[in-house]
Amino acid sequence: MDTAEVILSVLVAVIIIVSLLSNVLVLICFLYNPEIRKQVPGLFTLNLTFCNLLLTVSNMPLTLVGLVNKGQPGGDSFCQIVGFLETFLSTNSMLSMAALSIDRWIAVVFPLRYHSKMRHKDAAFVLGYTWAHSMSFSTVATCLSWVGYHRLYASCTLSNPRASSRTQFVIFTVFFHSFTFLLSFIVLCVTYLKVLKVARFHCKRIDIITMQTLVLLVDIHPSVRQRCLEEQKRRRQRATRKISTFIGTFMLCFAPYVITRIVELFPAVPINPHWGIVSKCLAYSKAACDPFVYSLLRHQYRKTCTDIINRLLKRTRANPSTALLLCRKMLLCFVYRVPTTTHQCSELAVRTMSNPA
Template sequence: MTYIEADVKDVLLCFPHQPDSCPRVHRFSVLKFMMYAFMLVTIFMTVFGNLLVIITISHFKQLHSPTNLIILSLALVDCMMGCLVMPFTMVRWVEGCWFLGDFLCQIHSSLDMTISIASILHLCLVSVDRYVAICEPLQYRMKVTNSKIAVCLATIWLFSLSFGFGIVLSKVNALGLDTVVTPCVGYCALTFNKEWSVIGSLLNFFIPGTIMSCLYLKIFCVARKQAKVMSERTAVVKPCETSHSSEQRERKAAKTLGIVMGFFLLCWLPFFMANLIDPFLNFMTPVDVFDALIWLAYFNSMCNPLIYGFFYPRFQRAFKIIISRYVLRLSDANNLIL
């Protein structure tokens, strides 16, 4: 037996009885255990955190506002990410194989793209809502109503579904890649040609991200001006205390907006930069690097409840009531006030 034959026999395949099967990834057992443990914790926190937001907003009528309707829909999107997408992506990354067939691969890829786009567009809609609320407060109730928000959310869902499933099922993203990418049995990954990598990245990240950045920058400037006006009006009465409170408000506004944009860019920018550049580099990005960037993007779905839900005092009180009354079964939970 030659050395070449020995090497071929030593290669683990996703489907050993199929000659055109993809090779299985070799990983140490300790590494596989650590990867599964980390990703399972991420999935659990994503599902639990977003479910808590959904239950809280649905349960308390005081939270039924246009802003919270967006947060509710965002939590639903991120919860779907944790339930329908992340578990299957986890197995595919760790094992290096897709075991569920080509049809379910297409469904998974479509859902992955659809939910990712919907999550980003929801965050963009949140920034628009906050902009109107802070920069045009007198017109907010007239401009932003539950019915208008419902139309915007329906449009986001329709666009995300059309784009995600349309791209995958039509396979326009893979036109001209037959000689570059040769998928084997057990392979399940979205590969974009140069045209669609640019179109997809612009429509689904760079344009919404630019809108968010501009709006939050404007919000910060307006909030800073409002804080200065308030401090000037009351400076005659308590000059020292007013100056200190004004500085606190400015720092809090900067901190909040910095956290919002920081997490968004940290999670999504690396993936979309790689997705945009990789086709022009002849797909030289290692598979593990791409999968790591995908999970960094998924991490945003886990952080969204922390940023857009748990961050606000009214939500915190609502969470305490929900957990105390229905999880811990505490009798004094009925005395808590939202």
């Protein structure tokens, strides 16, 4: 093995470890917190987590073996089963991300009708479509013997060694990536951009209330005013950062691999074998990123992880930040007119600084 192959082998091993630990942690949070289990998005997250876990334990180790041994791991029948799983799980993962984006779009754009538009049976119907979609493409590829060991990616995946069915394989590959990757990408862009538009509108309204509050509180301490302004700035940036993360990680991880599979259909275009492994590693890295992007960085999952750790260490959970709590109390003070005077609001700020609880 040359230096590049050693680095790629280490990279695959790191992806396997991170993906396994992070997805298992999401499952633990899901089982520990009943509130997460009651929520409709939890079904999509659970499906995505299971797909990532199965991909981690079934395909990634065999890719590592194929990269180290420079050959097919196991016999042809075994490789076809693994290739079927790889096609099914990767497709299901992409469609699960699209389903999560649709759920967020309904929750943000139609908040009052969310519980009537997205019920558990509706989520089950969407998951049924993702499974049927994924099963149909992977079954067709397996039945037509278009699944096998591919040296360019050192893994069992879509492959057509026969020249007689090359045209059909090209058509199938284009349709497959169009109705999985491209469809999921379009859904992500449309839904999340609408979510971002609504989020910016609400942030603008909150900013107006915050500025009116700070103007009325003429005797507020400058440090408290500065922290409130910083919280206002972070709130404006939070929505854009989250939307960019959802769409950016999807494109960064899947686009190089899909583009490589399309370019591969043209024999006249040479592809570096190391690049084939790199693109496959990027696609695998999405399984390691998803737990953080969709679950572990959210407040509810962070709180659940903290509760689990505190329960193991027999500690009590820390109180929230004093400055953040003060900003929230002042906003409530002026939005709901309780207390009714500026002097009383100032007294509330003093009491909050002295007693955050």
